[in-house]
Amino acid sequence: MKKVSVECKNICLSYGNNEVLKDINIRIEPGEFFALLGPSGSGKSTLLRLIAGFNQHNAGQLLLDGSDITHTPPHKRNIGMVFQSYALWPHLSVWDNVAFGLVERKLPSTQIKEKTASALELVGLSQFAKRRPNELSGGQQQRVALARTIVIEPQVLLLDEPLSNLDKKLRIQMRRELLSLQRRLGITTIFVTHDQEEAMTTADRMAVLDHGIVQQIGTPTALFDYPVNRFVANFVGTMNTLEGRVTARDASKVSIYVDAIGELHIPVNGHVPEGDFLAASFRPHTLQIHPADTRQDPNFIWLPGIIEASEFLGEFTRYQITSGNTLITADQTHFSDQQKMKAGQAVTLALTPSQIRLLPATTTRIG
Structure with missing residues (x-):
């Protein structure tokens, strides 16, 4: 046929x-x-x-x-x-x-x-x-x-x-x-x-x-x-977003200031929307969760966090973590006898810059 x-x-x-x-x-x-x-x-x-x-x-x-x-x-x-x-x-x-x-x-x-x-x-x-x-x-x-x-x-x-x-x-x-x-x-x-x-x-x-x-x-x-926008990002999987004010941009990177976290320097990966405010977006599985006093490798973007809640989903544990004023979802692969982190525990999140996508922000003014 x-x-x-x-x-x-x-x-x-x-x-x-x-x-x-x-x-x-x-x-x-x-x-x-x-x-x-x-x-x-x-x-x-x-x-x-x-x-x-x-x-x-x-x-x-x-x-x-x-x-x-x-x-x-x-x-x-x-x-x-x-x-x-x-x-x-x-x-x-x-x-x-x-x-x-x-x-x-x-x-x-x-x-x-x-x-x-x-x-x-x-x-x-x-x-x-x-x-x-x-x-x-x-x-x-x-x-x-x-x-x-x-x-x-x-x-x-x-x-x-x-x-x-x-x-x-x-x-x-x-x-x-x-x-x-x-x-x-x-x-x-x-x-x-x-x-x-x-x-x-x-x-x-x-x-x-x-x-x-x-x-x-x-x-x-x-x-x-x-994903080209926030709807696609959140419908096709789960997406974290940190909204911030653009402080600098060129062909290779964009810097945004995120309230209560500070300035993030993000390499350009794909299309970067115009505007004074952008959302740094990343998937839960791209985060690594480390103790709060971990030595920070400059090849990663580091975010401070506090464990709020967790869900054990078999293959991985999904954590809800407050970073600055934002609630972030982070997935950690599960291994037998692994100790689950407790609510209130201070952690540091490591994010590979290449995994961040810049999408339009939902706000026009932050802070």
């Missing part, structure tokens, strides 16, 4: 005065696994349903392999969709659920039999063909929904939060199976989720949406390491 692209060009959608999608520009490459990530109400599911043909945009173009399908009805788009609820026919067997689309298309019975058998084998459910959906586990029902969609050989596969009804262990297993299946089929796939871990572990690239606006598009690594 030919791999196709999907492109949204200046897509806008409103319900009355409520703008749901605002000037959406996304190009999804042929054969790509692409995720739409965002909180509830961000517009991601609306955009997915628009691509499927269930919603109609007010402005812009929707292109499938370069051809505008804006006015093409859903059943003629050759796009398959797996819904969050799976939407299986409860009175039909697994076999009949999977074969349903082929029967509707009036294919010859021999082709229906061959294609249905192949789809069930592809998702590992051949032995469950005679069962009803209520006799299957959640993961098996999801596979039936996938088989029912891929059996019609769509050019694009749409997945609307298909893992949300599964427990954590099964979600991990199923997202791996989803990715493996997508790689075998080579089908252009668009996956909607509010779970950043699901998006980051499956997607080739992803778009982060908020209030109907695309905030950033890129690979999971690029969005995690180089």
